[in-house]
Each structure stands twice: as C-alpha cells, then as structure tokens.
Amino acid sequence: MQSYRVVAVGDPIASAVRKTLRSPGYGHPAHTEVATGYGPCRQCLRTFVVGSDRRILFTYDPFYGTGKLPLPGPVFIHEHDCQRYPEDAGFPVDLLSHRLTLNAYGRGQRLVAQSYVSNGDAEPELQRLLQDHEVAYIHVRDTDAGCYDFRIERTSDEEGVNGSAQSNGGGSSHE
C-alpha cells in the first residue's frame, strides 16, 4: 500500500479569505452564504449541512505552488475558523459517497490519467494511480460540479527528496 497525504487548502489561505473576504491572488470579492450544496469545505474537508452551515465562496488556483499554469475555480470554506484536515488521516470519509474525478498529474503539470470513482471505491483506484511512477500528485474533483476538492501526494516522495518530511503542516504555507 502506497501511503499518501491529503493536502487541503492551507490555514494561511483560509484565514486570509475570512479576514479580507477577497480571493488571494485574484482579489475577486468572496461571497458568504448559507450552504445550498454539500461542498465540502476545502479546509476541513467536511461536507456542509445544507440550509444551516455558513460558507464563503472564493476563487482558488489548485496549482498555486505546484504548477506554472493556473487553473482557477470556485471553492468553499466554512465562514468561521475550522480545523484543517490532517494530512495523514487518509481519504476524507465525508467525500467517499460522492462521484469524484481523480486527475493524476506528472511532472510539468501533464495529465497522466483520469479516473472516475463513486460509492467508496476511491481507495483502490487511488492505489492503482499511485503505483504509476509517472504520477507526481493527484487532484480530486467533484465529478458533478467539476470543482477542485483537494490534492493527494505520495508521502515517500518527500522522504526520498530530503529525508525530512514536513510533518508539522509546514507544507501549507506555500499554497
């Protein structure tokens, strides 16, 4: 089994959005509303309670810090502070029941493979993609809405590069 980490939107970005109500790097006004869809919140990766949770919509580039070609799109976070999803917690349970697209990218942001999963079969497909060493990281998107949810990276890559994996969430600062 290939171990991997789940990279949610980092605390610095989420905090900046809540404070400024602007999209970092774009300046578009962020929009606050009661949730009309399940989301998820891109920071804690929990689904929203439709009709009661409050959320902020903003523009986010999921390639910021990892790729040269931006691919900005709309994402949501909880209106108030929440706990970032732990990188070592495995696939977010709240998302397992949704139809998801796994976009596997190689170096240079090249799309190597694209898989559609649903009904909890994300893990075996994820393992299959991670076996391919052309795959550098995977973007998970909602198949129905098309929006970016989070990124997956092999943990062993990091250890191989410098022997000191950023285990304290240090990776979040350049998202």
Ligand SMILES: [Zn+2]
């Ligand atoms: Zn949240």
